Amino acid sequence: MKALMSLGALIGVAGLLLLGGMIFDVVPSNTVRLVEGYMPIQLLLEVACFVIGFTGLSYMMNAMGMALPRFWQGIGFWVFLMLYLKFRVYPPIPFSVRAMYGTVGLVTVFMWISANEEDWNKFKQPILNVLDAQTGMNRLLRYAYLVLIPILVGGFSYNAMMPKSEEPIELRTVHPAPPASTKVHGKTYTLQTSQNPYRVNPEGKYDQEFSNANIVEQGMGRLMKPNANPWDDKNQGYLKYVREGGEIFFQNCHFCHGDNLNGRGLHAFAFNPIPANFTDPGTIAQLQETFIFWRVAKGGIGLPNEGFPWASVMPPWEQHLTVDEIWKVILFEYWHTGYYPRTWD
């Protein structure tokens, strides 16, 4: 038990040092990398690690006779949460969202410290002590608070009333509802029934299982299957189309969507909304191929209003590519990310 707790304490100290270093810019903020596509889970795990660390830490301090009063534990944990949200989570979340999390965190902390009468009294005690001002130190504190609190509150309200030019928060629907059908180059495609004509097996039949067996492998790097190289000259069918799609991708799309299809292309930094990250499990992995076809063909300008068609720089690719080329690019995108298109059933 003790060993376990000291391990926890070690984790806690290391984590706090890291976070502190990041806040004060002593440690580069990329020391612990955020892993592409797994960020939410990673952050949750990190917080869990911290909680384990704190448990260990408080146990050890107890054992050493330097127990931290419940009062400071509660405040400390809440402060930690706010710092973590502000300095660790990337891309940064806006203040309004942090305020929401902060409130939830505060409620949680209150529930924790008021779980039973005894704990609650322990928590209250330091506050009451200052109010009563029995000792010299507490009297000093009481006067300090008496002066500081009005100044702080006044300062905050002054700050809040000062006219500010903060960026307005605009929430955009990333995957709006698709239309039933879309007309591209004079032909109407029903989204429910259309299929990618290049997702075929060696017999030339539409076969998602065959193509799924030849996409790149999941996991770090997402490398191609050793025996399925689209650059093999002998290729016919699916892998040949993947290569053709890749050629189109690297002549047209990578400028924004990036060499690794992660939305970090050469021009991406200038645009807002940022280009889609196909390696994120929340984009093409959960969409049907025909949805992608509609998005590619019609581009940003073809979005409904909730998708912000005025701001998107995504070209309506029907202006630049043929229908066949669009299908091949989509084929390549699924191949390269190692995702399966979602099916209707």
Added chain:
Amino acid sequence: MMDSMTQKAGIVAAAAFGVILVSSAGYSPVFSQGLPEGFKKGELAPEPSADMIEAGKRVYFTKCVWCHGVDGAGDGPGADRLWPRPRNFNQGTFKIRHTASGELPLFDAKKPIPGQNDLFETVTHGLPGSAMPPWEGILTEEQRLQVLAFVTTQLVKDRKFTDKQSESQTVLQLAELKPKPATDESRKRGSELIVEKKCVECHGMEGRGDGNAFNLKDDWGFSIQPANWHKCWNFRGSRQDPYNVSNIFRTFSTGVNGTPMPSFADNTTVDERWDIANFVNSLCERDALGNPLPIDPLTDKPKINFVIPSDPVEGEIPTDLENEAWKKAPKRYVAMGGQITHKPRNFVNRLDDIWVRSLYNDKYIVYLLEWDDRTKSVAEGKLPWAPTQVNIDVKEQDPKTGEEGSIAAQQNNYAVYNDAIAIETAVKWKELPAPIKPRYLFGTNDQFPVDIVKWEADGSLRAFKGTGWDKDFEERDNYEEAMKLLKAEWVNGRWYVMIQRPVGNKKDQDYDEDTFFEVGQYIPTVFFAWDGHNGDAGRKMAVSAFYYTFMNPPVPQETYIYPVVIAVGVVLLEGWVLTRRANKKKGKTL
């Protein structure tokens, strides 16, 4: 491919020229054991294992082949629309190294140690300012080493990393050389040295890369541009740490192989190199307090704030950049990307940012736009189209995989058009419920048009109405008199343009065509920029995302009164709590 005889002759000639240059300069280079100062002899790394090479091939054909090509000749399908072009590995010419000029870079498939493995660091951090992304977090460390094992043994064809006969390693001992503190004195000496060492001939008087920008070619005959020292985040060798002076010191000490950038190791002391690096580093854009700009780890460019605040001034808006009001006005970084939504697309975009400041008074708003452009371009002769035309039929080139006729080969060979900049604001933005805006490219339709103010380097300042991406502009000829060009100057690779326009109001102005700038409101604003020497015209241009012009209102009186009232209220509350507590303790209740 170059004929090998001419190549040899070229090397001999270059060597002879080098000898003459060094001896005629009459400068005695600093050597220790025959090596330039700060360098030591290194060992060639052992050959990577066959397993690693085979594994690397798989990485290469998944990730790299698309730009670098099947044979590593830098001619993959993506190559043609890129400039700078992807590296041609065949000659073994690599830019960012710790090794002396002309030598192969450091690479050891067993040692992924920063400072001792140049190629590994290039793959890890990418080459900012080019299409080469950082592969850290995408490929594992092992995969990065594997792919390099494949590239160095199979795709570098003219040289061999393990051949002791032909290759040597003279390694810059960067870890042992302590950077010199960047004192004023050091920077001043650096500023003198860059003139003495002729850096300014290519990099320009202010270091904006505008000197001799047209005649420079790389080893493959593609035109190449000197670095702009003010954008350190675009330095190829910045290793995602752009304000680190050591990176500049390294590049300056070892040169950039394959380009006209030589190594200065032989004719400068280490001390002098630190002075120069300190000076070059000091030129990189910084915030108002002189601190490095915060860099966005997702893009490796400065972080963007989408609000462009405009401060109020009493009376005339000053036109002098040195005026206190302009110096105090917040300066915003506006990122620019190539317009690749509609044809003709701008794949090679040379204007990647502009800096915007703004001031207003009761009648006018003034934008001060500054951006780096290596060349001042004024159209030669009459333009072949009307300035209102957006659908100029500039034929878009089909991508080819060959080098001839590629976009890169065409760079700096375009007919020269006007440099230009435009500010697009939404008309009737108040009638569109937020966040809806007219489309960023020339408006939505007749009902929701945009107001475009465009300045061109021929001195013209015009106002247009845009009603859609596929519609020609409508010129608003009566509006030009209302606007004023306060400044348009190109100095040492930077344009300074100051445009004044009426703030407008709903009553007197034509609200159907004219943007009404209201104090304290977010007015959607987009910027367009054209580089005349890049063949930019019509829709071939650089665009920004949507920004907001925000005219800071003068501070209202209440801001000072209410907080005091609130503070007094808190004091009263405190008194109440204390008395209550005291009474409770005494057993009394209120």
